[in-house]
Amino acid sequence: MREWADFSVQEAGGHTTIVLEGPLLVSTIGLLDRKLRMFDEPVQHIDLSQAEEIDTIGAWTIWRFADEHKARIVGASQQAETLLQAVKDSASDAPVEPERLPTIPRVLEDTGQKVVDFGHGVLNFMSFLGAVIVAFGSVMRHPKRFRYRALIRQFDLVGISALGIIGLMSFLIGIVIAQQGAAQLRQFGAEIYTINLTGRLSMRELGVLMTAIMVAGRSGSAFAAQLGTMKLTEEIDAMRTIGVSPLEALVVPRILANVLMMPLLGFYSAVLAMIGGAFISDLTLGIPFWTFMSRIQEVVPIYDVWVGLIKAPVFGLIVALSGCYQGMQVKGNSEEVGLRTTQAVVQAIFMVIVLDAFFAVFFTEIGWG
Amino acid sequence: MIGDDEEDLEHEALLEDVMEDARDDVVAAFDGKYPIEIKGLKNSFGEQVIHENLDLNVRRGEILGVVGGSGTGKSVLMRSIIGLQIPDAGEIRVFGQNTIGALPDEESAVRARWGVLFQGGALFSTLTVAENVEVPLKQFFPEIEADLRHEIARYKVVMSGLPEEAAAKYPSELSGGMRKRAGLARALALDPELLFLDEPTAGLDPIGASAFDVLTRELTDTLGLTVFLITHDLDTLYAICDRVAVLADKKVIAVDTIPNLLKLDHPWIQEYFNGPRSRAAQTSMELHGAGKSVDKPAGGKA
Numbered sequence A: 001m002r003e004w005a006d007f008s009v010q011e012a013g014g015h016t017t018i019v020l021e022g023p024l025l026v027s028t029i030g031l032l033d034r035k036l037r038m039f040d041e042p043v044q045h046i047d048l049s050q051a052e053e054i055d056t057i058g059a060w061t062i063w064r065f066a067d068e069h070k071a072r073i074v075g076a077s078q079q080a081e082t083l084l085q086a087v088k089d090s091a092s093d094a095p096v097e098p099e100r101l102p103t104i105p106r107v108l109e110d111t112g113q114k115v116v117d118f119g120h121g122v123l124n125f126m127s128f129l130g131a132v133i134v135a136f137g138s139v140m141r142h143p144k145r146f147r148y149r150a151l152i153r154q155f156d157l158v159g160i161s162a163l164g165i166i167g168l169m170s171f172l173i174g175i176v177i178a179q180q181g182a183a184q185l186r187q188f189g190a191e192i193y194t195i196n197l198t199g200r201l202s203m204r205e206l207g208v209l210m211t212a213i214m215v216a217g218r219s220g221s222a223f224a225a226q227l228g229t230m231k232l233t234e235e236i237d238a239m240r241t242i243g244v245s246p247l248e249a250l251v252v253p254r255i256l257a258n259v260l261m262m263p264l265l266g267f268y269s270a271v272l273a274m275i276g277g278a279f280i281s282d283l284t285l286g287i288p289f290w291t292f293m294s295r296i297q298e299v300v301p302i303y304d305v306w307v308g309l310i311k312a313p314v315f316g317l318i319v320a321l322s323g324c325y326q327g328m329q330v331k332g333n334s335e336e337v338g339l340r341t342t343q344a345v346v347q348a349i350f351m352v353i354v355l356d357a358f359f360a361v362f363f364t365e366i367g368w369g
Numbered sequence B: 001m002i003g004d005d006e007e008d009l010e011h012e013a014l015l016e017d018v019m020e021d022a023r024d025d026v027v028a029a030f031d032g033k034y035p036i037e038i039k040g041l042k043n044s045f046g047e048q049v050i051h052e053n054l055d056l057n058v059r060r061g062e063i064l065g066v067v068g069g070s071g072t073g074k075s076v077l078m079r080s081i082i083g084l085q086i087p088d089a090g091e092i093r094v095f096g097q098n099t100i101g102a103l104p105d106e107e108s109a110v111r112a113r114w115g116v117l118f119q120g121g122a123l124f125s126t127l128t129v130a131e132n133v134e135v136p137l138k139q140f141f142p143e144i145e146a147d148l149r150h151e152i153a154r155y156k157v158v159m160s161g162l163p164e165e166a167a168a169k170y171p172s173e174l175s176g177g178m179r180k181r182a183g184l185a186r187a188l189a190l191d192p193e194l195l196f197l198d199e200p201t202a203g204l205d206p207i208g209a210s211a212f213d214v215l216t217r218e219l220t221d222t223l224g225l226t227v228f229l230i231t232h233d234l235d236t237l238y239a240i241c242d243r244v245a246v247l248a249d250k251k252v253i254a255v256d257t258i259p260n261l262l263k264l265d266h267p268w269i270q271e272y273f274n275g276p277r278s279r280a281a282q283t284s285m286e287l288h289g290a291g292k293s294v295d296k297p298a299g300g301k302a
Helices: A029-038 A056-069 A078-089 A103-141 A148-188 A191-232 A235-242 A246-285 A289-299 A302-328 A334-365 B004-021 B074-081 B129-140 B146-159 B164-168 B176-187 B206-223 B234-240 B258-263 B267-274 B276-288
Strands: A006-012 A015-024 A045-047 A051-054 A072-074 B036-045 B048-058 B063-068 B089-094 B114-117 B194-198 B226-230 B243-248 B251-256
Touching: A006 A029, A015 A029, A015 A056, A029 A056, A029 B004, A029 B146, A045 A056, A051 A056, A051 A078, A056 A072, A056 A078, A056 B146, A078 B146, A078 B206, A103 A246, A103 A302, A148 A191, A148 A246, A191 A235, A191 A246, A191 A289, A191 A302, A191 A334, A235 A246, A246 A289, A246 A302, A302 A334, B036 B074, B048 B074, B048 B251, B063 B074, B063 B206, B063 B234, B074 B089, B074 B194, B074 B226, B114 B176, B129 B146, B129 B164, B129 B176, B146 B164, B146 B176, B176 B194, B176 B206, B194 B206, B206 B226, B206 B234, B234 B276, B243 B258, B243 B267, B251 B258, B251 B267, B258 B267, B267 B276
Parallel strands: A015 A045, A015 A051, A045 A072, B063 B226, B063 B243, B114 B194, B194 B226
Antiparallel strands: A006 A015, B036 B048, B036 B089, B243 B251
C-alpha cells in the first residue's frame, strides 16, 4: 500500500487555508496533484507546517497551485523554502513538443514537401552519380591511391559469404520451376520442355534477378547502414579533414565489388537453379540427371548466357549505388539510419525490376529472344 | 460548497483512479549509512584485468569524486554499480540490494531511486528533450498526470541550465554541452536519492561548468542526494566533492578529503594533486570560497 499526500481545507477569519499533509515527493504526489487541479475555490493561505519531506516535484506542485490562486505559502521549512525558490526560478511555459499545424494544412504541407524532396532526391542522386564517376576517374589516374585491401574485403563480404544463401535459394527455385512447369506442360504431353523452361528462365531472368534481390537485401542494406552510422559518428567528416575522399575510400570499392561480383553470383545462381531442376526431374519426372544437363546444352542458346551476364553488372551497380547514396544522406539521428537502409533496399529492388523489364524488351527486339 | 459525503466520494473515486495507474513496487527512501557498498570487485576484459579486489563505500549525502588516470576503469566501475557490466567476482550493493546479475530490466525498486548521466548525454534521439525527461516519470510514476509531467519536464529543463525553448527540440538540434545538460535534466527527473555523473563538466565552458557545480552542490544539500561523480575537472573536485576516491593499481587506493589525500605519498596522487593545474584550481577555490551558492545558506536534511 502506498502513501499519498493529501490536504484539508480550513476556514478561519474569512481566510481559506489549505493544509497539506504527508510527504510531498514524486512517489506520493499523484493524488494530491489531481485534487488540487480540480480545486477551484478561492484560497488565501497554503500551510506546509504539517507536510513531511519535500522534493522539487512536491515544491513545484505547491508553487504552481499557489501561483494559480494567488495564495501565500506559510509554515514552510527552510528546505521547502529553498526548493520553492528553485522551482520558481525555473518556471517556464515553453511548449514541450515542436509545433504542429492542423490536419489539413499539415497534409498539404507534407504533400508539397514530399514532391520537393523527390525532386531534390533525383537531383542529389544525379550529383552523387557524378561525384562517383569523378572519384572513379581520379582513382584511375592515381591507381596507387586505390584501396585494394578494401576492395578484396568487399569481394569477400558481397561475394564469397553470399555463396551459401544464394546457392540454396537458387537450387530451391530451380526445383519449383521444374516442378510447376512440368505440371502444366504435362497437360500437353510436352514434359520434355521442362528442360527448356528451367534452363532458359534461370539463365536469362531468374538467376540474375533473384541474386540482385538477395544482394540488395544483404549488401545494399549493409552499405547504407555502415555509411549512415559512420556519418553519425563523424567518421566520414574525420576522413575528409585528413584529406581522404570518402567516395574514393568507401564508395568506389563497394560499387566495384558489387559490379564485379554480380555476374559471377548471377551465373552461379543460374547453374544452381538448373541443378535444382535436374535434381527434381530425376526424382519425379523420370528424366535422368545427366540427360537433363546435356539437353540444357542443346536447348539454351548461348545468347541467353550473354543476356544474364550483361544485366548482372548493371543490377550490381544499381544496388551498390542506392545503398551508398542512402547511407551518405543520413544526418541527425539513429532513426534516420533505419529509414535510409529501408529506402536503399526498396529503391534498389524496384529499380532492378524496372530495368529488367526494359532489358527484356530490348533483347527481344535485337533478336535475342 | 460541496457536502462532506460528496467530497469523500470524490476522493475515493480519485484515489481509485490513481491506484489503478500507479505501480505497486515503489519503496521508501533508503536510510542506511552506505547507499553503495562494493567488496572485492573484479572486472576484466579478456586477459586485461581492470579491477581486482576493489572495495569502496559511498556515504549517504556525500558527493564522492572518483579520479584516476585514463584507462583505470572509472566508467567501468560506474557501469558495474548500475548493473550494465557484470563483474567477474565481488559484491555490489546499492541501497542494500545486490545488483549483480539480479536486476531484470523492468525492476524499479532500485532504478526509480537513481539517476544516471552518461558521458555523451545518451539522450533518446527520436524524442524531444522534454519527452526525454518525461520517460522516467512515465515509467515509474504513471499515476502522475500529463499536465504535471509536462510542467516537471519544463522546470527540470530550465533548472539544468538550458534555455526554455530547448524543451521542444530534438537532441540532434542541440550542441554537445546542451545535450549534457539535457541528460542531467533526465537524470534528475525523479529527484533521485543517488546520482551518477560521468564526467559532467567535460566539454562545458567554464561558466557552464561552475554553474553545474553549484547546481549539483545545491541539490545535494537540499535534497540530501548522494552523488557518485567521475571527473577530471580539478575545479569540480576542489569546489564540491566531500571526499575523493583515487583509482589506481586496479583498486581504490584511497578515499578521503583532498587535504588528507595530499598527506599520502603515493606517486600518482602527489603528481595529480600537486601538478600546476591542481595548484591553480586550489588557489581559485581559496579565493572564491567553495562552489556553494552565495545567496542561499546550505540547508540539508541528511
